[in-house]
Amino acid sequence: xxxxxxxxxxxxxxxxxxxxxxxxxxxxxxxxxxxxxxxxxxxxxxxxxxxxxxxxxxxxxxxxxxxxxxxxxxxxxxxxxxxxxxxxxxxxxxxx
Amino acid sequence: xxxxxxxxxxxxxxxxxxxxxxxxxxxxxxxxxxxxxxxxxxxxxxxxxxxxxxxxxxxxxxxxxxxxxxxxxxxxxxxxxxxxxxxxxxxxxxxx
Amino acid sequence: xxxxxxxxxxxxxxxxxxxxxxxxxxxxxxxxxxxxxxxxxxxxxxxxxxxxxxxxxxxxxxxxxxxxxxxxxxxxxxxxxxxxxxxxxxxxxxxx
Amino acid sequence: xxxxxxxxxxxxxxxxxxxxxxxxxxxxxxxxxxxxxxxxxxxxxxxxxxxxxxxxxxxxxxxxxxxxxxxxxxxxxxxxxxxxxxxxxxxxxxxx
Amino acid sequence: xxxxxxxxxxxxxxxxxxxxxxxxxxxxxxxxxxxxxxxxxxxxxxxxxxxxxxxxxxxxxxxxxxxxxxxxxxxxxxxxxxxxxxxxxxxxxxxx
Numbered sequence: 001x002x003x004x005x006x007x008x009x010x011x012x013x014x015x016x017x018x019x020x021x022x023x024x025x026x027x028x029x030x031x032x033x034x035x036x037x038x039x040x041x042x043x044x045x046x047x048x049x050x051x052x053x054x055x056x057x058x059x060x061x062x063x064x065x066x067x068x069x070x071x072x073x074x075x076x077x078x079x080x081x082x083x084x085x086x087x088x089x090x091x092x093x094x095x096x
Numbered sequence: 097x098x099x100x101x102x103x104x105x106x107x108x109x110x111x112x113x114x115x116x117x118x119x120x121x122x123x124x125x126x127x128x129x130x131x132x133x134x135x136x137x138x139x140x141x142x143x144x145x146x147x148x149x150x151x152x153x154x155x156x157x158x159x160x161x162x163x164x165x166x167x168x169x170x171x172x173x174x175x176x177x178x179x180x181x182x183x184x185x186x187x188x189x190x191x192x
Numbered sequence: 193x194x195x196x197x198x199x200x201x202x203x204x205x206x207x208x209x210x211x212x213x214x215x216x217x218x219x220x221x222x223x224x225x226x227x228x229x230x231x232x233x234x235x236x237x238x239x240x241x242x243x244x245x246x247x248x249x250x251x252x253x254x255x256x257x258x259x260x261x262x263x264x265x266x267x268x269x270x271x272x273x274x275x276x277x278x279x280x281x282x283x284x285x286x287x288x
Numbered sequence: 289x290x291x292x293x294x295x296x297x298x299x300x301x302x303x304x305x306x307x308x309x310x311x312x313x314x315x316x317x318x319x320x321x322x323x324x325x326x327x328x329x330x331x332x333x334x335x336x337x338x339x340x341x342x343x344x345x346x347x348x349x350x351x352x353x354x355x356x357x358x359x360x361x362x363x364x365x366x367x368x369x370x371x372x373x374x375x376x377x378x379x380x381x382x383x384x
Numbered sequence: 385x386x387x388x389x390x391x392x393x394x395x396x397x398x399x400x401x402x403x404x405x406x407x408x409x410x411x412x413x414x415x416x417x418x419x420x421x422x423x424x425x426x427x428x429x430x431x432x433x434x435x436x437x438x439x440x441x442x443x444x445x446x447x448x449x450x451x452x453x454x455x456x457x458x459x460x461x462x463x464x465x466x467x468x469x470x471x472x473x474x475x476x477x478x479x480x
Contacts, residue, residue, distance in 0.1 A: 014144055042097065108272075157254070208464050351449060352460070368399055369399030376392035
Protein backbone atom coordinates (compact mmCIF):
# COMPACT_ATOMS: atom_id res chain seq x y z
CA UNK A 1 0.00 0.00 0.00
CA UNK A 2 1.03 3.62 -0.21
CA UNK A 3 0.54 6.65 1.97
CA UNK A 4 -1.05 9.52 0.07
CA UNK A 5 -2.56 12.92 0.72
CA UNK A 6 -6.03 13.80 -0.57
CA UNK A 7 -5.71 16.90 -2.76
CA UNK A 8 -8.82 17.01 -4.95
CA UNK A 9 -11.73 15.29 -6.61
CA UNK A 10 -12.71 14.13 -10.08
CA UNK A 11 -16.24 14.19 -11.50
CA UNK A 12 -16.96 11.81 -14.37
CA UNK A 13 -20.69 11.52 -15.04
CA UNK A 14 -20.35 9.12 -17.98
CA UNK A 15 -18.55 6.07 -16.60
CA UNK A 16 -18.59 2.32 -16.99
CA UNK A 17 -16.75 1.28 -13.87
CA UNK A 18 -19.96 -0.02 -12.35
CA UNK A 19 -19.63 1.94 -9.12
CA UNK A 20 -22.83 3.66 -8.00
CA UNK A 21 -22.19 7.40 -7.37
CA UNK A 22 -18.46 7.01 -6.96
CA UNK A 23 -16.30 9.58 -5.19
CA UNK A 24 -13.00 9.77 -7.02
CA UNK A 25 -10.20 11.43 -5.12
CA UNK A 26 -6.98 12.91 -6.44
CA UNK A 27 -4.30 11.54 -4.13
CA UNK A 28 -0.63 12.49 -3.97
CA UNK A 29 1.64 9.71 -2.67
CA UNK A 30 3.53 11.02 0.35
CA UNK A 31 6.27 9.94 2.73
CA UNK A 32 5.97 9.21 6.44
CA UNK A 33 5.91 12.93 7.22
CA UNK A 34 3.19 13.72 4.68
CA UNK A 35 5.58 15.26 2.15
CA UNK A 36 5.37 14.32 -1.56
CA UNK A 37 7.21 11.01 -2.03
CA UNK A 38 8.05 11.41 -5.68
CA UNK A 39 5.54 8.81 -6.84
CA UNK A 40 3.03 10.12 -9.37
CA UNK A 41 -0.43 11.43 -8.47
CA UNK A 42 -3.31 9.03 -9.03
CA UNK A 43 -7.11 8.80 -8.77
CA UNK A 44 -8.53 6.52 -6.09
CA UNK A 45 -12.08 5.52 -5.22
CA UNK A 46 -13.04 6.74 -1.78
CA UNK A 47 -14.68 4.16 0.46
CA UNK A 48 -14.07 5.69 3.89
CA UNK A 49 -15.19 9.31 3.61
CA UNK A 50 -11.70 10.76 3.43
CA UNK A 51 -11.51 14.55 3.51
CA UNK A 52 -9.32 17.13 1.80
CA UNK A 53 -5.69 17.13 3.01
CA UNK A 54 -6.04 13.92 5.01
CA UNK A 55 -3.37 11.21 4.78
CA UNK A 56 -4.84 7.93 3.60
CA UNK A 57 -3.74 4.40 2.80
CA UNK A 58 -4.13 3.39 -0.87
CA UNK A 59 -4.38 -0.14 -2.25
CA UNK A 60 -3.79 -0.67 -5.95
CA UNK A 61 -4.25 -3.31 -8.60
CA UNK A 62 -6.59 -6.25 -8.12
CA UNK A 63 -6.40 -5.70 -4.35
CA UNK A 64 -8.30 -2.44 -4.89
CA UNK A 65 -11.35 -4.55 -5.78
CA UNK A 66 -11.39 -6.33 -2.41
CA UNK A 67 -13.75 -3.88 -0.71
CA UNK A 68 -17.54 -4.02 -0.72
CA UNK A 69 -17.78 -0.82 -2.78
CA UNK A 70 -15.25 -1.85 -5.41
CA UNK A 71 -15.98 -5.58 -5.75
CA UNK A 72 -15.88 -6.56 -9.45
CA UNK A 73 -15.66 -2.90 -10.46
CA UNK A 74 -13.21 -1.42 -12.99
CA UNK A 75 -11.35 0.37 -10.22
CA UNK A 76 -7.57 -0.04 -9.80
CA UNK A 77 -6.95 2.18 -6.76
CA UNK A 78 -8.97 2.56 -3.57
CA UNK A 79 -8.65 4.40 -0.28
CA UNK A 80 -8.65 1.62 2.32
CA UNK A 81 -8.01 3.64 5.45
CA UNK A 82 -7.55 7.03 7.04
CA UNK A 83 -4.14 7.29 8.65
CA UNK A 84 -4.07 8.33 12.33
CA UNK A 85 -0.39 8.08 13.02
CA UNK A 86 2.87 7.16 11.39
CA UNK A 87 6.13 6.56 13.18
CA UNK A 88 9.59 5.93 11.83
CA UNK A 89 12.49 4.73 13.95
CA UNK A 90 10.15 5.10 16.98
CA UNK A 91 9.62 8.80 16.25
CA UNK A 92 6.09 9.96 15.43
CA UNK A 93 6.38 11.53 11.98
CA UNK A 94 2.68 12.20 11.40
CA UNK A 95 -0.34 12.49 13.66
CA UNK A 96 -3.81 13.31 12.39
CA UNK B 97 -6.90 5.22 -11.92
CA UNK B 98 -5.19 7.90 -13.93
CA UNK B 99 -6.32 11.03 -15.71
CA UNK B 100 -5.26 11.03 -19.36
CA UNK B 101 -5.88 13.00 -22.52
CA UNK B 102 -6.96 11.26 -25.72
CA UNK B 103 -4.41 12.06 -28.41
CA UNK B 104 -4.80 9.45 -31.12
CA UNK B 105 -5.94 6.02 -32.24
CA UNK B 106 -4.37 2.69 -33.13
CA UNK B 107 -5.62 0.31 -35.83
CA UNK B 108 -4.62 -3.35 -35.48
CA UNK B 109 -6.63 -5.58 -37.81
CA UNK B 110 -4.90 -8.81 -36.80
CA UNK B 111 -5.47 -9.17 -33.09
CA UNK B 112 -6.16 -11.88 -30.55
CA UNK B 113 -7.46 -9.81 -27.67
CA UNK B 114 -10.97 -11.13 -28.27
CA UNK B 115 -12.60 -7.70 -28.45
CA UNK B 116 -15.05 -7.28 -31.34
CA UNK B 117 -14.13 -4.19 -33.40
CA UNK B 118 -12.12 -2.54 -30.65
CA UNK B 119 -11.35 1.17 -30.57
CA UNK B 120 -7.84 1.60 -29.23
CA UNK B 121 -6.99 5.08 -28.07
CA UNK B 122 -3.59 6.62 -27.52
CA UNK B 123 -3.84 8.34 -24.15
CA UNK B 124 -1.34 10.63 -22.48
CA UNK B 125 -1.51 10.61 -18.67
CA UNK B 126 -2.13 14.17 -17.46
CA UNK B 127 -2.32 16.12 -14.24
CA UNK B 128 -5.38 17.82 -12.74
CA UNK B 129 -5.05 20.70 -15.19
CA UNK B 130 -4.79 18.47 -18.26
CA UNK B 131 -1.03 18.94 -18.65
CA UNK B 132 1.27 15.96 -19.27
CA UNK B 133 1.97 14.29 -15.92
CA UNK B 134 5.25 12.67 -16.83
CA UNK B 135 3.81 9.16 -16.90
CA UNK B 136 4.32 7.36 -20.20
CA UNK B 137 1.76 7.26 -23.01
CA UNK B 138 -0.31 4.09 -23.29
CA UNK B 139 -3.01 2.44 -25.40
CA UNK B 140 -6.44 1.99 -23.82
CA UNK B 141 -9.61 0.33 -25.05
CA UNK B 142 -12.41 2.85 -25.43
CA UNK B 143 -15.72 1.83 -23.91
CA UNK B 144 -17.41 5.21 -23.55
CA UNK B 145 -17.04 6.92 -26.92
CA UNK B 146 -14.28 9.28 -25.81
CA UNK B 147 -13.27 11.89 -28.38
CA UNK B 148 -9.98 13.45 -29.40
CA UNK B 149 -8.50 15.78 -26.76
CA UNK B 150 -10.97 14.78 -24.05
CA UNK B 151 -9.75 14.03 -20.54
CA UNK B 152 -10.66 10.51 -19.46
CA UNK B 153 -10.25 8.19 -16.51
CA UNK B 154 -8.12 5.10 -17.19
CA UNK B 155 -8.17 1.83 -15.27
CA UNK B 156 -5.26 -0.55 -15.69
CA UNK B 157 -4.31 -4.14 -14.94
CA UNK B 158 -6.89 -6.77 -14.15
CA UNK B 159 -9.36 -4.00 -13.24
CA UNK B 160 -9.39 -3.04 -16.92
CA UNK B 161 -11.23 -6.29 -17.60
CA UNK B 162 -14.14 -5.39 -15.28
CA UNK B 163 -16.30 -3.76 -17.97
CA UNK B 164 -18.77 -5.50 -20.26
CA UNK B 165 -16.64 -4.79 -23.33
CA UNK B 166 -13.36 -5.99 -21.84
CA UNK B 167 -14.52 -8.95 -19.73
CA UNK B 168 -12.05 -11.83 -20.15
CA UNK B 169 -10.26 -9.99 -22.94
CA UNK B 170 -6.48 -9.52 -23.26
CA UNK B 171 -6.82 -5.82 -22.49
CA UNK B 172 -4.76 -4.18 -19.72
CA UNK B 173 -6.01 -0.57 -19.94
CA UNK B 174 -9.52 0.76 -20.47
CA UNK B 175 -11.21 4.14 -20.55
CA UNK B 176 -13.78 3.94 -17.75
CA UNK B 177 -15.12 7.46 -17.82
CA UNK B 178 -15.10 10.87 -19.44
CA UNK B 179 -14.01 13.52 -16.98
CA UNK B 180 -16.33 16.50 -16.53
CA UNK B 181 -14.53 18.38 -13.82
CA UNK B 182 -11.45 18.18 -11.64
CA UNK B 183 -10.79 20.33 -8.60
CA UNK B 184 -7.73 20.58 -6.43
CA UNK B 185 -7.66 22.39 -3.09
CA UNK B 186 -11.27 23.47 -3.85
CA UNK B 187 -10.18 25.20 -7.07
CA UNK B 188 -11.57 23.93 -10.35
CA UNK B 189 -8.52 22.95 -12.38
CA UNK B 190 -10.33 21.41 -15.36
CA UNK B 191 -13.84 21.67 -16.74
CA UNK B 192 -14.96 19.92 -19.90
CA UNK C 193 -1.51 -1.77 -23.72
CA UNK C 194 1.72 -0.50 -25.19
CA UNK C 195 3.05 -0.04 -28.68
CA UNK C 196 6.36 -1.84 -29.18
CA UNK C 197 8.72 -2.76 -31.97
CA UNK C 198 9.88 -6.36 -32.41
CA UNK C 199 13.68 -6.39 -32.25
CA UNK C 200 14.71 -9.97 -31.48
CA UNK C 201 13.93 -13.40 -30.10
CA UNK C 202 14.76 -15.44 -27.03
CA UNK C 203 15.30 -19.20 -26.97
CA UNK C 204 14.79 -20.96 -23.62
CA UNK C 205 14.60 -24.72 -24.01
CA UNK C 206 14.20 -25.47 -20.33
CA UNK C 207 11.07 -23.64 -19.26
CA UNK C 208 8.12 -24.15 -16.94
CA UNK C 209 5.71 -21.58 -18.33
CA UNK C 210 3.55 -24.34 -19.76
CA UNK C 211 3.47 -22.91 -23.28
CA UNK C 212 4.07 -25.48 -26.02
CA UNK C 213 6.90 -24.34 -28.33
CA UNK C 214 6.65 -20.70 -27.36
CA UNK C 215 8.03 -17.87 -29.50
CA UNK C 216 9.42 -15.24 -27.20
CA UNK C 217 10.02 -11.86 -28.76
CA UNK C 218 12.22 -9.04 -27.56
CA UNK C 219 10.05 -5.96 -27.89
CA UNK C 220 11.06 -2.33 -27.44
CA UNK C 221 8.21 -0.06 -26.32
CA UNK C 222 7.81 2.75 -28.85
CA UNK C 223 5.85 5.93 -29.35
CA UNK C 224 3.21 6.65 -32.00
CA UNK C 225 5.91 7.15 -34.63
CA UNK C 226 7.72 3.92 -33.84
CA UNK C 227 10.56 5.61 -31.96
CA UNK C 228 11.77 4.26 -28.58
CA UNK C 229 9.39 5.55 -25.90
CA UNK C 230 11.76 5.36 -22.98
CA UNK C 231 10.01 2.40 -21.40
CA UNK C 232 12.27 -0.60 -20.84
CA UNK C 233 12.59 -3.52 -23.25
CA UNK C 234 10.66 -6.67 -22.38
CA UNK C 235 10.03 -10.23 -23.55
CA UNK C 236 6.56 -11.04 -24.87
CA UNK C 237 4.97 -14.27 -26.06
CA UNK C 238 4.06 -14.06 -29.74
CA UNK C 239 0.57 -15.23 -30.59
CA UNK C 240 0.05 -13.52 -33.95
CA UNK C 241 3.15 -14.32 -36.00
CA UNK C 242 4.73 -10.90 -35.61
CA UNK C 243 7.89 -10.34 -37.64
CA UNK C 244 11.13 -8.51 -37.04
CA UNK C 245 10.77 -4.71 -36.95
CA UNK C 246 6.97 -4.76 -36.90
CA UNK C 247 5.05 -2.55 -34.49
CA UNK C 248 2.82 -4.59 -32.22
CA UNK C 249 0.37 -4.11 -29.37
CA UNK C 250 1.47 -5.62 -26.05
CA UNK C 251 -0.77 -6.59 -23.13
CA UNK C 252 0.84 -7.15 -19.75
CA UNK C 253 0.01 -8.62 -16.37
CA UNK C 254 -2.89 -10.98 -15.86
CA UNK C 255 -4.45 -9.67 -19.09
CA UNK C 256 -1.57 -11.33 -20.96
CA UNK C 257 -3.11 -14.69 -19.99
CA UNK C 258 -6.42 -13.93 -21.72
CA UNK C 259 -5.48 -15.46 -25.09
CA UNK C 260 -5.89 -19.09 -26.11
CA UNK C 261 -2.10 -19.60 -26.27
CA UNK C 262 -1.36 -18.03 -22.88
CA UNK C 263 -4.35 -19.19 -20.84
CA UNK C 264 -3.18 -20.25 -17.35
CA UNK C 265 0.45 -19.98 -18.47
CA UNK C 266 3.26 -18.24 -16.53
CA UNK C 267 3.40 -15.49 -19.13
CA UNK C 268 3.15 -11.80 -18.14
CA UNK C 269 3.40 -10.12 -21.56
CA UNK C 270 1.84 -11.10 -24.86
CA UNK C 271 1.65 -9.67 -28.37
CA UNK C 272 -2.08 -9.20 -28.93
CA UNK C 273 -2.03 -7.50 -32.32
CA UNK C 274 0.01 -6.27 -35.25
CA UNK C 275 -0.40 -2.53 -35.67
CA UNK C 276 -1.50 -1.33 -39.12
CA UNK C 277 -1.78 2.37 -38.46
CA UNK C 278 -1.42 4.93 -35.72
CA UNK C 279 -2.64 8.49 -35.88
CA UNK C 280 -2.15 11.35 -33.46
CA UNK C 281 -4.07 14.61 -33.67
CA UNK C 282 -5.58 13.28 -36.93
CA UNK C 283 -2.14 12.90 -38.50
CA UNK C 284 -1.00 9.44 -39.49
CA UNK C 285 2.21 8.86 -37.52
CA UNK C 286 2.79 5.23 -38.49
CA UNK C 287 1.57 3.00 -41.32
CA UNK C 288 2.67 -0.58 -41.76
CA UNK D 289 9.65 -10.19 -4.43
CA UNK D 290 11.76 -7.41 -2.99
CA UNK D 291 14.13 -7.12 -0.09
CA UNK D 292 13.16 -4.27 2.23
CA UNK D 293 14.07 -2.89 5.63
CA UNK D 294 11.40 -2.25 8.26
CA UNK D 295 11.58 1.41 9.25
CA UNK D 296 8.25 2.26 10.86
CA UNK D 297 4.56 1.60 11.38
CA UNK D 298 1.26 3.08 10.28
CA UNK D 299 -1.88 3.25 12.41
CA UNK D 300 -5.18 3.56 10.55
CA UNK D 301 -8.14 2.92 12.82
CA UNK D 302 -10.79 3.52 10.17
CA UNK D 303 -10.08 1.01 7.44
CA UNK D 304 -11.98 -1.19 5.03
CA UNK D 305 -9.29 -3.64 4.04
CA UNK D 306 -11.00 -6.38 6.02
CA UNK D 307 -7.92 -7.31 8.01
CA UNK D 308 -8.54 -7.80 11.74
CA UNK D 309 -6.10 -5.65 13.78
CA UNK D 310 -3.59 -5.26 10.99
CA UNK D 311 0.02 -4.28 11.58
CA UNK D 312 1.10 -2.03 8.76
CA UNK D 313 4.82 -1.60 8.37
CA UNK D 314 6.72 1.11 6.54
CA UNK D 315 9.31 -0.76 4.50
CA UNK D 316 12.19 0.66 2.50
CA UNK D 317 13.28 -1.52 -0.44
CA UNK D 318 16.96 -2.35 -0.05
CA UNK D 319 19.74 -4.08 -1.94
CA UNK D 320 21.56 -7.28 -1.00
CA UNK D 321 23.62 -5.41 1.59
CA UNK D 322 20.63 -3.75 3.24
CA UNK D 323 21.25 -0.35 1.66
CA UNK D 324 18.38 1.64 0.08
CA UNK D 325 17.84 0.26 -3.44
CA UNK D 326 16.28 3.33 -4.94
CA UNK D 327 12.79 1.83 -5.12
CA UNK D 328 10.18 3.86 -3.29
CA UNK D 329 9.07 3.21 0.28
CA UNK D 330 5.80 1.34 0.70
CA UNK D 331 3.39 0.07 3.35
CA UNK D 332 3.15 -3.71 3.81
CA UNK D 333 0.97 -5.86 6.03
CA UNK D 334 3.04 -7.77 8.57
CA UNK D 335 2.25 -11.46 8.86
CA UNK D 336 5.45 -12.76 10.45
CA UNK D 337 6.13 -10.46 13.40
CA UNK D 338 8.91 -8.52 11.73
CA UNK D 339 10.72 -6.05 13.94
CA UNK D 340 12.19 -2.61 13.43
CA UNK D 341 15.30 -2.55 11.21
CA UNK D 342 14.93 -6.18 10.10
CA UNK D 343 15.33 -7.11 6.44
CA UNK D 344 12.21 -8.78 5.09
CA UNK D 345 10.90 -10.24 1.87
CA UNK D 346 7.92 -8.38 0.36
CA UNK D 347 5.35 -9.76 -2.08
CA UNK D 348 3.21 -7.32 -4.00
CA UNK D 349 0.09 -7.28 -6.13
CA UNK D 350 -2.39 -10.13 -6.11
CA UNK D 351 0.33 -12.41 -4.71
CA UNK D 352 0.16 -10.37 -1.51
CA UNK D 353 -3.28 -11.87 -0.90
CA UNK D 354 -1.98 -15.45 -0.91
CA UNK D 355 -1.38 -15.65 2.84
CA UNK D 356 -3.90 -16.67 5.47
CA UNK D 357 -3.94 -13.18 6.98
CA UNK D 358 -4.41 -11.35 3.69
CA UNK D 359 -6.71 -13.72 1.79
CA UNK D 360 -9.39 -11.70 -0.04
CA UNK D 361 -8.29 -8.53 1.74
CA UNK D 362 -7.64 -5.15 0.11
CA UNK D 363 -3.92 -5.48 0.74
CA UNK D 364 -1.39 -5.10 -2.10
CA UNK D 365 1.88 -5.68 -0.22
CA UNK D 366 2.72 -8.19 2.48
CA UNK D 367 5.79 -9.26 4.43
CA UNK D 368 6.20 -12.94 3.54
CA UNK D 369 9.45 -13.69 5.31
CA UNK D 370 12.22 -12.49 7.58
CA UNK D 371 15.55 -12.63 5.79
CA UNK D 372 18.34 -14.55 7.52
CA UNK D 373 21.05 -14.30 4.95
CA UNK D 374 21.76 -12.92 1.51
CA UNK D 375 24.72 -13.79 -0.64
CA UNK D 376 25.85 -12.37 -3.93
CA UNK D 377 28.54 -13.96 -6.09
CA UNK D 378 29.07 -16.45 -3.22
CA UNK D 379 29.88 -13.64 -0.79
CA UNK D 380 27.59 -13.17 2.20
CA UNK D 381 26.30 -9.62 1.89
CA UNK D 382 23.84 -9.68 4.77
CA UNK D 383 23.41 -11.86 7.84
CA UNK D 384 20.73 -11.28 10.44
CA UNK E 385 8.73 -11.28 -19.09
CA UNK E 386 12.21 -9.96 -18.43
CA UNK E 387 15.69 -11.25 -19.03
CA UNK E 388 17.74 -11.29 -15.85
CA UNK E 389 21.05 -12.59 -14.57
CA UNK E 390 21.23 -14.71 -11.42
CA UNK E 391 23.56 -12.98 -8.97
CA UNK E 392 22.79 -14.40 -5.54
CA UNK E 393 20.43 -16.13 -3.15
CA UNK E 394 18.24 -15.20 -0.19
CA UNK E 395 17.60 -17.39 2.85
CA UNK E 396 14.44 -16.68 4.83
CA UNK E 397 13.67 -19.46 7.28
CA UNK E 398 10.56 -17.84 8.71
CA UNK E 399 8.22 -17.36 5.79
CA UNK E 400 4.51 -17.55 5.04
CA UNK E 401 4.57 -17.76 1.28
CA UNK E 402 3.51 -21.39 1.43
CA UNK E 403 6.36 -22.67 -0.74
CA UNK E 404 8.08 -25.79 0.60
CA UNK E 405 11.87 -25.25 0.83
CA UNK E 406 11.91 -22.38 -1.62
CA UNK E 407 15.05 -21.25 -3.44
CA UNK E 408 14.96 -17.49 -3.73
CA UNK E 409 17.32 -16.00 -6.26
CA UNK E 410 18.59 -12.45 -6.52
CA UNK E 411 18.17 -11.57 -10.18
CA UNK E 412 19.41 -8.49 -12.01
CA UNK E 413 17.33 -7.56 -15.06
CA UNK E 414 19.60 -7.46 -18.11
CA UNK E 415 19.48 -6.54 -21.77
CA UNK E 416 19.85 -8.85 -24.76
CA UNK E 417 23.61 -8.98 -24.26
CA UNK E 418 23.43 -9.81 -20.57
CA UNK E 419 24.33 -6.31 -19.40
CA UNK E 420 22.34 -4.59 -16.62
CA UNK E 421 19.20 -3.11 -18.19
CA UNK E 422 18.58 -0.40 -15.65
CA UNK E 423 15.55 -2.14 -14.13
CA UNK E 424 15.87 -2.77 -10.41
CA UNK E 425 17.11 -6.02 -8.88
CA UNK E 426 14.44 -8.36 -7.56
CA UNK E 427 13.98 -11.69 -5.77
CA UNK E 428 12.48 -14.56 -7.79
CA UNK E 429 11.52 -18.10 -6.85
CA UNK E 430 13.61 -20.62 -8.73
CA UNK E 431 11.67 -23.46 -10.33
CA UNK E 432 14.18 -24.63 -12.94
CA UNK E 433 17.45 -25.08 -11.08
CA UNK E 434 19.06 -21.91 -12.42
CA UNK E 435 22.70 -21.43 -11.49
CA UNK E 436 24.84 -18.44 -10.58
CA UNK E 437 25.48 -16.04 -13.48
CA UNK E 438 22.96 -17.72 -15.81
CA UNK E 439 20.54 -15.61 -17.82
CA UNK E 440 16.95 -16.52 -17.05
CA UNK E 441 13.44 -15.50 -18.02
CA UNK E 442 11.38 -13.96 -15.21
CA UNK E 443 7.58 -13.76 -14.99
CA UNK E 444 6.06 -11.33 -12.53
CA UNK E 445 2.73 -10.55 -10.93
CA UNK E 446 -0.11 -13.05 -10.89
CA UNK E 447 1.53 -14.87 -13.82
CA UNK E 448 4.32 -15.85 -11.43
CA UNK E 449 1.82 -18.12 -9.70
CA UNK E 450 1.09 -20.14 -12.85
CA UNK E 451 3.73 -22.80 -12.23
CA UNK E 452 3.31 -25.99 -10.21
CA UNK E 453 5.74 -24.79 -7.53
CA UNK E 454 4.18 -21.34 -7.12
CA UNK E 455 0.47 -22.12 -7.53
CA UNK E 456 -1.54 -20.16 -4.92
CA UNK E 457 1.68 -19.09 -3.20
CA UNK E 458 2.55 -15.55 -2.08
CA UNK E 459 5.20 -15.29 -4.77
CA UNK E 460 5.24 -12.38 -7.25
CA UNK E 461 8.27 -13.28 -9.37
CA UNK E 462 9.41 -16.64 -10.68
CA UNK E 463 12.15 -17.96 -12.94
CA UNK E 464 10.27 -19.63 -15.79
CA UNK E 465 13.16 -20.58 -18.03
CA UNK E 466 16.90 -20.71 -18.56
CA UNK E 467 17.87 -18.70 -21.62
CA UNK E 468 19.93 -20.51 -24.26
CA UNK E 469 20.19 -17.82 -26.89
CA UNK E 470 19.10 -14.29 -27.61
CA UNK E 471 19.29 -12.58 -30.96
CA UNK E 472 18.59 -9.01 -31.92
CA UNK E 473 18.30 -7.83 -35.51
CA UNK E 474 19.33 -11.38 -36.54
CA UNK E 475 22.61 -11.09 -34.62
CA UNK E 476 23.19 -13.48 -31.75
CA UNK E 477 23.72 -11.26 -28.71
CA UNK E 478 23.89 -13.98 -26.06
CA UNK E 479 24.57 -17.69 -26.12
CA UNK E 480 24.73 -19.85 -23.01
